[in-house]
Amino acid sequence: MSDSGESADPRDTTASGRPTLPLRPPCERLSGTKSSICSRSYFVVVMVFFHVYIINVIALLFYVHYSSGQEDATQSRDAPSGGHPRPESRRPPSKPEFHRDVSLTRIEGIRVGHVQKVSLVPGKVHEMRTLSMKPLLFEIPGFLSDDECRVVMQLAQLKGLMESQLMVQDGQEELAKELNLSPEEIFNLLDINQDGQLQLHEILTHSRVRDGIWLTPENLREIYAGLKADKDDNGLLSLEEFRHLSNDAFQRFLLQRGVKRSQLVRNSRHTWLYQGKGAHQVLQDIKERVTRLTRLPSTLVDLSEPLQVVRYDEGGHYHAHHDSGPVYPETACTHTRLAANTSTPFETSCRYITVLFYLNSVDGGGETAFPVADNRTYDEVSLIQNDVDLLDTRRNCDKSNLRVKPSKGTAVFWYNYLSDGTGWVGEQDEYALHGGCVVTHGTKWVANKWINIDPDYQRQARYQQLVSQLPEDEDDEGLTLNTEVQSPSIHQEL
Numbered sequence: 001m002s003d004s005g006e007s008a009d010p011r012d013t014t015a016s017g018r019p020t021l022p023l024r025p026p027c028e029r030l031s032g033t034k035s036s037i038c039s040r041s042y043f044v045v046v047m048v049f050f051h052v053y054i055i056n057v058i059a060l061l062f063y064v065h066y067s068s069g070q071e072d073a074t075q076s077r078d079a080p081s082g083g084h085p086r087p088e089s090r091r092p093p094s095k096p097e098f099h100r101d102v103s104l105t106r107i108e109g110i111r112v113g114h115v116q117k118v119s120l121v122p123g124k125v126h127e128m129r130t131l132s133m134k135p136l137l138f139e140i141p142g143f144l145s146d147d148e149c150r151v152v153m154q155l156a157q158l159k160g161l162m163e164s165q166l167m168v169q170d171g172q173e174e175l176a177k178e179l180n181l182s183p184e185e186i187f188n189l190l191d192i193n194q195d196g197q198l199q200l201h202e203i204l205t206h207s208r209v210r211d212g213i214w215l216t217p218e219n220l221r222e223i224y225a226g227l228k229a230d231k232d233d234n235g236l237l238s239l240e241e242f243r244h245l246s247n248d249a250f251q252r253f254l255l256q257r258g259v260k261r262s263q264l265v266r267n268s269r270h271t272w273l274y275q276g277k278g279a280h281q282v283l284q285d286i287k288e289r290v291t292r293l294t295r296l297p298s299t300l301v302d303l304s305e306p307l308q309v310v311r312y313d314e315g316g317h318y319h320a321h322h323d324s325g326p327v328y329p330e331t332a333c334t335h336t337r338l339a340a341n342t343s344t345p346f347e348t349s350c351r352y353i354t355v356l357f358y359l360n361s362v363d364g365g366g367e368t369a370f371p372v373a374d375n376r377t378y379d380e381v382s383l384i385q386n387d388v389d390l391l392d393t394r395r396n397c398d399k400s401n402l403r404v405k406p407s408k409g410t411a412v413f414w415y416n417y418l419s420d421g422t423g424w425v426g427e428q429d430e431y432a433l434h435g436g437c438v439v440t441h442g443t444k445w446v447a448n449k450w451i452n453i454d455p456d457y458q459r460q461a462r463y464q465q466l467v468s469q470l471p472e473d474e475d476d477e478g479l480t481l482n483t484e485v486q487s488p489s490i491h492q493e494l
Helices: 026-078 146-159 172-179 183-190 200-211 217-227 239-243 249-257 281-294 298-302 457-468 472-485
Strands: 115-121 124-132 137-140 269-273 307-312 317-321 331-333 346-348 351-358 368-370 402-404 411-415 417-419 425-428 434-436 439-441 444-452
Touching (some): 115 281, 146 269, 146 281, 183 239, 281 298, 281 307, 281 351, 281 444, 298 444
Parallel strands (some): 331 346
Antiparallel strands (some): 115 124, 124 137, 137 411, 269 307, 317 434, 351 444, 368 402, 368 434
């Protein structure tokens, strides 16, 4: 009959007689509640991350599936008939890509004065001497025999020589209107250093390139005075002063005053001699010899320009220039422009190599000048300083770094482009700037053989493929002679 708290009956009753749950120690109750809450929170967090992960995976699968479906639809539309598999590229090029299986051999100069032995004709060894490293320039005495020189000159006379440069051409005003250029836009094009003023050398460069007139600083000051263009007489044209001039104001002034032949960029006569099948044997032999000299594939030499023969009479000259121009994405090479099958605003003669032959020895003058050969640097603006114009071969030939005296039968050749490092044509070699000094006594005869190669290998390959598909007679004769007929525009030196 004891009131002991240790009752054997687990179900206690209250004073009212209602049953109650057994009591647990406080520590155990708190412990159990905390564990339950932590487990439930952890489970919720895990499930949230799991669902987010699943949703991302599903979204990624839908994206991949959708993209693949779009690609398959595009490929099925563009797939050629016949069941041929398409290349792996998603956007195959519109033109076939040619694998380059040829590298252009480039002769090493070693150092200035270095002499190499070369075999160009059976039973004879020629000596080739390095004249400069920038540009890479060589001289080969006795490249042509006296008889070969005579035959080439006679063939040129028989063919007939034309003026190498016409007098001032008009039409510049119409061209400017067609391009719809404002005076400000033209001013900015001429302002090379972008200082807001047109200096003498900037106007001179423009006039020489556009009009073919070789103006001196003195000539330009005379034109300024005649046109009353330089109001403050400081030798510079501001934008305000330039606005008062028409696009062809200089040209009209020159036409009214008259232009002498000595004021032209080039004063000579020339013609073109075909060297393909059926040509005179001497011309074919020269082409074969050039192929051996340059060590280039014969196809490249065969598809290049014909042999140009030039005669400079007394007083004749050719101011310093580059045989080739730089090639930009918007520029096409003249010889491959048809194969390029694209419309480009600019064309240039892509002449990888120039081979120049002296057909006679000149009594006085007529040297080939390289104004900046082996210079440490090249700066176009510095070519005209303090009224000394290194480009002027009538006045300043003696200031050129290198001059080659004409000697009958001698050949000189140089590279107009650098190598791209992979065996193909690279950037233009600006140091290849050269010109013909004025002939002071007698007559000067030279011949030029240019090797035309497009720096864009794909365009060159398409061009060669196009030519190979032509009939043999058209390939050998029609294509080359067609370029010869158009020589005034196609074979225009820069």
